[in-house]
Amino acid sequence: MGYDPNNPMEGRITDLGPRHYSEMLPPVIAANKGKWDYHEILAPGVLVHVAESGDKCFTVRVGSPRLISIEYIRELCDIADKYCKGYLRFTTRNNVEFMTDSKESCDALIADLKGRTTKFPIGGTGASITNIVHTQGWIHCHTPATDASGPVKAVMDDLFEYFGSMVLPAQVRIALACCLNMCGAVHASDIAILGIHRKPPMVDHGRITGVCEIPLAISACPLGAIKPAKAQVDGKEVKSVQVNAERCMFCGNCYTMCPAMPLADPDGDGIAILVGGKVSNSKSMPKFSKLVVPFLPNTPPRWPETVQVIRKIVEVYAKDARKYERIGEWAERIGWEKFFEKCDIPFTDKSIDDYRLAYDTWRTSTQFKFTKATAAYTSK
Amino acid sequence: MAKHATPLLDELEKGPWPSFVTDMKRQAETHPECWDILGQLELSYKDKITHWKHGGIVGVFGYGGGIVGRYSDVPKRFPGVEHFHTVRIAQPSGLYYSTKNLRGLMDLWDKYGSGMTNMHGSTGDMIFLGTRTENLEPLFWDLTHNLEQDLGGSGSNLRTPSCCLGESRCEWACYDAQDVCHHLTMHYQDEIHRPAFPYKFKFKFSACPNDCVASIARSDFALIGTWKDDIRIDQAAVKEYIAGNYPANAGAHAGRDWGKFDIKKEVLDLCPTGCMWMEGGELKIDNAECTRCMHCINVMPRALKPGKEKGATVCIGAKAPILDGAQFATMVIPFLEVSKENEYENVIDVIEQVWDWWMEVGKNRERVGETMQRVGLPTFLRVMEVEALPQHVKEPRSNPYVFWREEEVEGGWQRDVEEFRRKHNA
Numbered sequence: 001m002g003y004d005p006n007n008p009m010e011g012r013i014t015d016l017g018p019r020h021y022s023e024m025l026p027p028v029i030a031a032n033k034g035k036w037d038y039h040e041i042l043a044p045g046v047l048v049h050v051a052e053s054g055d056k057c058f059t060v061r062v063g064s065p066r067l068i069s070i071e072y073i074r075e076l077c078d079i080a081d082k083y084c085k086g087y088l089r090f091t092t093r094n095n096v097e098f099m100t101d102s103k104e105s106c107d108a109l110i111a112d113l114k115g116r117t118t119k120f121p122i123g124g125t126g127a128s129i130t131n132i133v134h135t136q137g138w139i140h141c142h143t144p145a146t147d148a149s150g151p152v153k154a155v156m157d158d159l160f161e162y163f164g165s166m167v168l169p170a171q172v173r174i175a176l177a178c179c180l181n182m183c184g185a186v187h188a189s190d191i192a193i194l195g196i197h198r199k200p201p202m203v204d205h206g207r208i209t210g211v212c213e214i215p216l217a218i219s220a221c222p223l224g225a226i227k228p229a230k231a232q233v234d235g236k237e238v239k240s241v242q243v244n245a246e247r248c249m250f251c252g253n254c255y256t257m258c259p260a261m262p263l264a265d266p267d268g269d270g271i272a273i274l275v276g277g278k279v280s281n282s283k284s285m286p287k288f289s290k291l292v293v294p295f296l297p298n299t300p301p302r303w304p305e306t307v308q309v310i311r312k313i314v315e316v317y318a319k320d321a322r323k324y325e326r327i328g329e330w331a332e333r334i335g336w337e338k339f340f341e342k343c344d345i346p347f348t349d350k351s352i353d354d355y356r357l358a359y360d361t362w363r364t365s366t367q368f369k370f371t372k373a374t375a376a377y378t379s380k
Numbered sequence: 381m382a383k384h385a386t387p388l389l390d391e392l393e394k395g396p397w398p399s400f401v402t403d404m405k406r407q408a409e410t411h412p413e414c415w416d417i418l419g420q421l422e423l424s425y426k427d428k429i430t431h432w433k434h435g436g437i438v439g440v441f442g443y444g445g446g447i448v449g450r451y452s453d454v455p456k457r458f459p460g461v462e463h464f465h466t467v468r469i470a471q472p473s474g475l476y477y478s479t480k481n482l483r484g485l486m487d488l489w490d491k492y493g494s495g496m497t498n499m500h501g502s503t504g505d506m507i508f509l510g511t512r513t514e515n516l517e518p519l520f521w522d523l524t525h526n527l528e529q530d531l532g533g534s535g536s537n538l539r540t541p542s543c544c545l546g547e548s549r550c551e552w553a554c555y556d557a558q559d560v561c562h563h564l565t566m567h568y569q570d571e572i573h574r575p576a577f578p579y580k581f582k583f584k585f586s587a588c589p590n591d592c593v594a595s596i597a598r599s600d601f602a603l604i605g606t607w608k609d610d611i612r613i614d615q616a617a618v619k620e621y622i623a624g625n626y627p628a629n630a631g632a633h634a635g636r637d638w639g640k641f642d643i644k645k646e647v648l649d650l651c652p653t654g655c656m657w658m659e660g661g662e663l664k665i666d667n668a669e670c671t672r673c674m675h676c677i678n679v680m681p682r683a684l685k686p687g688k689e690k691g692a693t694v695c696i697g698a699k700a701p702i703l704d705g706a707q708f709a710t711m712v713i714p715f716l717e718v719s720k721e722n723e724y725e726n727v728i729d730v731i732e733q734v735w736d737w738w739m740e741v742g743k744n745r746e747r748v749g750e751t752m753q754r755v756g757l758p759t760f761l762r763v764m765e766v767e768a769l770p771q772h773v774k775e776p777r778s779n780p781y782v783f784w785r786e787e788e789v790e791g792g793w794q795r796d797v798e799e800f801r802r803k804h805n806a
């Protein structure tokens with residue numbers, strides 16, 4: 001028996017949930033769960049966990065584009081069958097991890113992976129740049145202001161040397177979201193790539209009454225820029241909305257709620273860069289990422305402007321920061337004015353908060369450093 | 381043979397990082413609709429806008445979510461993506477797979493879908509990317525009948541919970557994140573599949589404050605492992621670190637010469653509370669002053685371990701910027717036992733306390749973090765029946781605009797101005 005469209009509820013099974021995790025654990029993991037003693041990073045991308053029993057679990061972490069095919073996954077399965085007793089896992093940043101209980105099979109696995117050019121690059125551990133958590137982009141979403149998979153590929157190509165090495169002061173987490181719904185980790189990453197719009201939505205008066213609940217569109221606006229309005233369509237008066245362009249900051253939330261308010265635009269849309277966020281509690285409390293570059297154009301297929309800014313930030317940070325210092329900790333220690341100067345990023349009024357609790361982010365002190373930015377005020 | 385020219389996307393086949401374009405082209409050999417994904421994406425690269433129509437409501441009977449509908453706005457040119465719905469598949473806790481299970485899932489998607497996936501969505505689901513409406517029910521049938529597993533969540537409901545790998549392969553796990561995650565996912569199947577909330581709600585479980593699943597930033601309800609007794613110190617191992625026999629931070633900085641390990645510089649001086657010192661060659665920690673940030677443990681994993689009295693801290697209300705700005709989760713319950721023995725009853729009690737209240741007072745499309753902001757933390761703490769503690773704030777308020785409830789004030793608020801006038805003429 002299979003699905004019968006004439007009897008849709010017949011034989012239907014629901015509420016099964018996921019498969020139980022215990023079916024999925026490699027034997028050495030199942031045997032030592034909760035009894036690990038310590039771990040060590042043997043080489044970039046290669047970890048060993050040592051259990052109280054003395055058992056060892058070797059892990060090889062490889063980068064993946066996240067958007068992957070059945071064929072790619074079957075290839076992962078072939079590798080796992082060959083070296084890992086038929087088990088593998090994915091990480092919370094969409095890397096793939098192969099685990100074995102012996103050094104020999106671990107070495108054989110590494111040799112095999114290295115033999116496949118850089119299809120399965122080994123790395124992403126320790127003070128490295130690991131995979132970029134990212135979103136749907138033009139592959140699947142209707143609200144993006146930029147693509148996801150393309151910019152991620154361009155940035156990872158450029159920073160590839162940092163994936164397979166551990167030369168940074170601390171780990172650097174990069175994330176991308178293609179609009180400010182921020183499906184993922186953009187608001188709390190060391191470096192964040194964020195798709196933004198710069199033009200207010202258009203209103204499709206001819207369709208709005210048919211496709212939108214107008215009060216929902218109005219209440220979707222964080223700045224109250226939308227109000228109900230009458231419009232003329234083919235000589236007939238219809239209920240619609242009006243957008244006060246002066247108050248709109250192009251978030252796109254009204255379009256999320258109302259298909260008749262599209263705002264995507266080839267020239268208006270692009271990328272903002274935020275830096276200095278983190279989620280771990282190690283040393284300092286979790287931090288939000290902060291906007292340092294308000295706009296870079298969408299330049300498919302390789303987004304060179306975005307790639308260049310990110311490399312610059314990584315290189316300056318790598319040279320200047322102290323051991324264990326995350327980008328946000330470094331920027332706060334040296335002062336944001338120095339961050340802009342050292343990274344050679346022009347400061348603009350777009351980085352000054354003017355939303356609700358903005359005042360807390362202004363400098364209410366005489367403590368600041370003179371930089372290039374203050375030159376005009378220091379030359380007599 | 382390529383169905384569309386993709387000169388822009390072809391550029392993304394270059395470079396060392398694994399290319400999604402190369403992979404998709406390979407898949408297109410058996411799933412020709414992949415050419416249309418590439419074709420439409422190429423068009424987006426040229427036009428610099430998305431070519432997906434707004435929204436799309438599809439699903440399977442009995443569920444209110446799990447599938448995100450999507451239609452191309454250029455279906456004539458790219459018929460293979462006319463319908464391009466994504467299916468969210470509930471993932472096993474910790475993202476471990478047997479190849480048997482993965483192969484079964486791939487065979488299923490081979491049969492009904494485009495052949496492309498996301499491993500994984502940021503919430504945690506395995507994402508099957510792109511199929512037609514008429515395939516949804518047969519796919520769901522095979523998924524449940526043959527593979528005995530289920531869809532994930534979408535919509536105004538409990539989304540798919542996720543966790544760090546926890547005890548399975550980490551010596552710092554303060555509770556079994558995988559087990560709590562699985563247990564609660566099963567316990568709340570109804571809330572996952574049938575939207576009944578004012579808006580979406582997410583659980584995430586990290587078994588220590590390193591928070592490898594970013595629960596404090598990405599979930600409405602974050603359970604973060606911690607301990608309440610003393611950090612365990614192995615003094616002999618401390619000496620090994622000082623002697624340079626064990627690599628600091630487990631070797632995380634091995635790619636660069638940072639000089640010889642200096643316990644003062646790398647641990648004592650970086651402790652946020654300054655509660656560590658060396659005395660007679662031994663490392664000392666004033667645990668009463670420790671905020672359990674994990675730094676010293678991260679740096680010396682062979683010498684330092686979390687305490688033995690373990691549990692978790694509950695933080696509530698993280699969200700992305702829309703509508704009122706991004707929020708991290710706020711610490712609400714400092715320490716909660718997390719025990720399999722009582723089937724996580726006390727975790728469940730806390731969750732339901734939040735839900736009972738939020739389902740009633742939360743406005744349409746208002747995340748719980750926004751509801752907390754609207755009513756204020758003091759009111760929320762009363763809802764949670766948690767006493768106000770200094771730990772609930774980074775600092776006390778500085779403005780004096782303080783609300784008092786009438787019953788807190790002697791004599792109440794009902795007053796007679798005539799009586800006032802008897803002592804104070806106008």
Ligand code: HEM
Pocket residue numbers: 039090091092093094095124130131173279280281282474543544545546549550590591592593594629630632678
């Ligand atoms: C050196 C000691 C550490 C160990 C043994 C460790 C352990 C782990 C493990 C096992 C994972 C995989 C989790 C999963 O996929 O479920 C992971 C990932 C992660 N950890 Fe840690 N962690 C350590 C330190 C930290 C610190 C200090 C931070 C933050 C400052 C952190 C943040 C993260 C993040 C964001 C991920 C996701 C990365 C990925 O999946 O590729 N971890 N960590």
Ligand code: HEM
Pocket residue numbers: 136140141142143181182183184185256448468500501502503504505507532540582598699700702
């Ligand atoms: C309408 C088109 C949208 C699409 C195609 C989309 C797609 C996705 C996908 C695929 C995920 C990962 C899901 C998973 O792992 O199960 C996700 C997560 C997320 N979505 Fe969306 N989303 C959309 C709308 C929104 C909206 C309107 C918001 C907020 C107002 C939003 C906020 C988020 C957030 C914050 C996450 C990440 C949560 C986490 O890190 O766990 N999304 N989205």
Ligand code: SF4
Pocket residue numbers: 135136137141142143144145177178179180181182183
């Ligand atoms: S970040 Fe925005 S555009 Fe990107 S997938 Fe999420 S909702 Fe869609």
Ligand code: SF4
Pocket residue numbers: 200201220221222223224225226243247248249250251252253254255263
């Ligand atoms: S784009 Fe955002 S700010 Fe502009 S009108 Fe729409 S909801 Fe309001």
Ligand code: SF4
Pocket residue numbers: 544545546547550551552553554586587588589590591592593
């Ligand atoms: S959150 Fe803590 S317990 Fe969980 S994997 Fe990360 S370091 Fe280990």
Ligand code: SF4
Pocket residue numbers: 283650651652653654655656665669670671672673674675676677
């Ligand atoms: S855990 Fe953090 S606060 Fe506690 S002793 Fe170690 S470094 Fe200091």
